[in-house]
Amino acid sequence: MTAPMIEIDGLGISFGKGARRLNAVRDVSLSIAEGEAFGLVGESGSGKSTVLNAVAGLIGDYSGTIRIGGAVVSLSRSHAQRRLIQMVFQDPYGSLHPRHTVDKILSEPARIHGLTNVEKRVERALADVGLKPEHRFRFPHQLSGGQRQRVAIARAIVLEPRVLLLDEPTSALDVSVQAEVLNLLRRLRRERGFTTIMVSHNLAVVSYMCGRLAVMNRGRILETLASADLAAGRFDHAYTRQLFRASSGYDRELLQDLWEEA
Amino acid sequence: MSAPILDVENLRVTFPTYQGFVDVVRGVSFSLGRERLGIVGESGSGKSLTGRSIMRLVPSPGRVSADRLSFVGMDLLKVPEKEMPKIRGKRISMVLQDPKFSLNPVMTVGQQIEEAFRLHVARDRALARAKSIEALKAVKIRDPEAVYHLYPHQLSGGMGQRVMIAMMLIPEPQLLIADEPTSALDVTVQLQVLAILDDLVRERGMSLILISHDLGMVSAFCDRVMIMYAGKVVETVKASELHQVQHPYAKGLLASSPRLGDDRPELPVLQRDASWAR
Numbered sequence: 001m002t003a004p005m006i007e008i009d010g011l012g013i014s015f016g017k018g019a020r021r022l023n024a025v026r027d028v029s030l031s032i033a034e035g036e037a038f039g040l041v042g043e044s045g046s047g048k049s050t051v052l053n054a055v056a057g058l059i060g061d062y063s064g065t066i067r068i069g070g071a072v073v074s075l076s077r078s079h080a081q082r083r084l085i086q087m088v089f090q091d092p093y094g095s096l097h098p099r100h101t102v103d104k105i106l107s108e109p110a111r112i113h114g115l116t117n118v119e120k121r122v123e124r125a126l127a128d129v130g131l132k133p134e135h136r137f138r139f140p141h142q143l144s145g146g147q148r149q150r151v152a153i154a155r156a157i158v159l160e161p162r163v164l165l166l167d168e169p170t171s172a173l174d175v176s177v178q179a180e181v182l183n184l185l186r187r188l189r190r191e192r193g194f195t196t197i198m199v200s201h202n203l204a205v206v207s208y209m210c211g212r213l214a215v216m217n218r219g220r221i222l223e224t225l226a227s228a229d230l231a232a233g234r235f236d237h238a239y240t241r242q243l244f245r246a247s248s249g250y251d252r253e254l255l256q257d258l259w260e261e262a
Numbered sequence: 263m264s265a266p267i268l269d270v271e272n273l274r275v276t277f278p279t280y281q282g283f284v285d286v287v288r289g290v291s292f293s294l295g296r297e298r299l300g301i302v303g304e305s306g307s308g309k310s311l312t313g314r315s316i317m318r319l320v321p322s323p324g325r326v327s328a329d330r331l332s333f334v335g336m337d338l339l340k341v342p343e344k345e346m347p348k349i350r351g352k353r354i355s356m357v358l359q360d361p362k363f364s365l366n367p368v369m370t371v372g373q374q375i376e377e378a379f380r381l382h383v384a385r386d387r388a389l390a391r392a393k394s395i396e397a398l399k400a401v402k403i404r405d406p407e408a409v410y411h412l413y414p415h416q417l418s419g420g421m422g423q424r425v426m427i428a429m430m431l432i433p434e435p436q437l438l439i440a441d442e443p444t445s446a447l448d449v450t451v452q453l454q455v456l457a458i459l460d461d462l463v464r465e466r467g468m469s470l471i472l473i474s475h476d477l478g479m480v481s482a483f484c485d486r487v488m489i490m491y492a493g494k495v496v497e498t499v500k501a502s503e504l505h506q507v508q509h510p511y512a513k514g515l516l517a518s519s520p521r522l523g524d525d526r527p528e529l530p531v532l533q534r535d536a537s538w539a540r
Contacts, residue, residue: 043448044419145305174304174475176532179518183528201448208520208529231523246449247522 003070005034005163005195006055010064013050024050025062026219032195034162039206039213039227040199041243047219048199052165055197056087068163083113086156090168092148096140102126102151103136106158113159125154129184146177150184157188164189166198170205182209203247207231215240266293267437267469268316271330275311275493278323286324287311288493294437298463298470300480300501302515303490309473312490313439316471317350318343334436352382355430359442361422365414371398372410375429382433397428401458420451424458431462438463441473456483477504477515489515492539511538 013025025047032038040048053059055066060075067073073081089095096105106122115121126136129150140148149169156164169185170178186209189196200206206213207227214224215237222237229235233244275287287308292299303309315326318338331338333354341349358364366374375394376387384390398406401424414422423443430438440459444452460483463470474480481487481504488498489512497509507513514532 043450175477175515175519176304179520179529180531182520183531186528203449204520204522204524207522208524228523242450244522246453 004031004067005036005069006030006032006197007067008051008055008064009067011051011054011066012063013047013054013059013061024219025054027064028216028219028221029064030214030221030224032197034195035193036212037189037196037198037210039210040197040216041201041203041206041213042216043201043243045218046216048216049167051216052087052167052197052199055163056085056165057082079113083159084161085163085165086159086161087165087167088149088152088156088169091172092145092152093140093172095152096148098140101137101139102131102143105140105151106155109155109159115159121158125158128157128188129154130180144177145173146180149173149177149181153181153184153188157192160192162195164194164196166196168200169198171200171202178205185209203230203243215243265335266295267334268294269330269332270294270316271328273312273315273328273331274326275308275315275320276325276327286493287315290490290493290495292488292495292498294469294471296467296469297486298472298484300484300487301471301473301490302475302477302480302487304475306492307490308493309490310441313356313441313471313473316437316439317354317356318346319350319356347381351378351430351435352433353435354437354439355433355435357423357426357430357438357440357443360446361414361417361419361426362446365422365426367414369413370410371412371414371417371425375425375432378429379432393432394428397432398425400431400462401425401428402454403428418451419447420455423447423455427455427458427462431466434466435468437469437471439471439473442475443472444479445474445476452479477512478519494539496538509538510535 008028008030011025011028012023014021014023016022028051040051042048050059054062057073057075057077065072068081068084103122106125107118110118110121126133131147131150131154135143135147143151170181173181182205188194198206198209207230210227212224212226213230214221216222217239222239223235225235230244235241270293271291273287273290274285276283276285290312301309301312311320314320316338320326328339372394375397376390379390379393395406395410398409403409403421403424417425444455447455459470462468472480472484481501484501486498487501487504489496489509491511497507497512499507507516517530518532520529
């Protein structure tokens with residue numbers, strides 16, 4: 001077996017000091033193979049996005065090690081290491097520069113990384129995410145939410161990364177638009193063989209997109225299981241059961257349990 | 263069936279633009295008894311404006327017109343603006359989407375709830391305080407005395423939403439309009455908030471309109487579901503018969519969301535048809 005693409009060992013992240021210290025992530029270990037689609041689920045504050053940010057190199061102060069493509073990485077990364085990993089954020093309204101055109105948004109990362117043929121790359125990225133050439137010189141406010149998220153995905157793939165990090169990529173979108181973006185992400189993964197980590201609180205979306213997933217609560221990974229097992233109800237942890245039942249719709253009986261726990 | 267609480271016929275909301283008048287809600291009709299009605303649609307389908315028209319909260323320069331908009335026999339369109347505060351908040355209340363933006367950030371939770379009581383019920387301060395604590399208890403806040411003194415930024419999302427529900431329910435309205443009350447919340451917290459709404463609606467015999475884009479959640483919670491598209495009601499179904507919907511838009515919506523254990527290679531994307539909007 002080849003070495004895993006992403007290997008996280010004993011990751012711990014805390015914010016604040018003294019009595020206000022918050023351990024956001026505690027002793028998280030993961031191993032994700034090249035080309036695998038991995039999901040992280042949990043409620044707000046469970047630390048799932050923090051893990052993603054640490055992998056992306058947005059958080060420097062952590063304990064434990066993160067290895068990407070076999071090499072240990074830290075906050076200061078070379079251009080080549082940064083290019084390896086790209087991220088798509090939750091809110092397409094907040095993550096695009098409001099005064100940059102789509103063209104500028106897409107060509108900037110390519111120029112920063114000193115790539116040649118920027119023109120061609122931008123055209124290709126636009127076509128890959130299903131946007132038309134006429135969208136190229138528009139500003140984000142002239143696009144719909146779904147189109148903006150396509151631009152954010154194009155910005156991530158223009159550098160031809162090997163790892164794509166997805167932080168709730170569809171939770172700000174309508175259901176009908178969500179299906180388009182999910183299809184797009186699945187197609188890109190098929191064509192380009194990305195390794196992906198997807199964070200979401202929607203179990204159905206994560207299990208549709210990922211082969212394996214980890215359930216997080218209060219900074220810890222409770223269990224790691226295959227999506228098929230989740231769908232079939234084969235899991236061990238009580239918290240997973242709660243999430244599972246909560247996402248199957250409104251259910252009076254479940255509430256009794258939830259209140260008792262709260 | 264008993265006389266309807268709310269009777270809406272041919273409701274229209276119009277906004278002037280540079281290209282002329284645009285109808286955002288185009289002839290919506292429904293009547294509501296003592297039940298839980300869900301209104302589902304995508305962004306821009308006019309579902310929120312339908313709710314706001316009932317409260318007479320459509321922002322200027324929007325204009326509301328209807329053949330009939332009656333609330334327990336009263337014509338809401340003819341009530342003078344001066345009289346509206348006796349209805350709005352008192353007999354019809356509204357829970358909004360995000361407690362972060364809709365609670366007053368510089369007033370404590372207790373003051374805000376008391377304000378609702380003193381405005382609508384009685385001016386007695388001591389009674390208002392006791393009632394506020396009681397209302398916080400009713401929405402299952404564990405330590406109401408402590409939460410009473412907190413500011414909205416000190417609350418979690420689910421708690422904030424429960425505070426808002428407490429505030430809306432203190433004048434004991436007959437109709438509650440909840441506009442995306444849970445879409446800013448986690449799945450488990452969503453369930454808790456829904457359960458509180460459910461209990462209160464049952465215990466107090468209120469009518470509820472739940473506006474949301476989440477078809478699954480609405481169908482599990484409401485008695486009836488009304489599906490809106492481009493300002494029109496395209497179909498109304500019993501929640502239990504949701505899988506039998508006829509309209510292609512509703513069918514497309516149902517098919518396009520992934521389910522647990524979904525093994526479809528690709529999700530069907532909604533193909534819009536210009537004739538739906540006609």
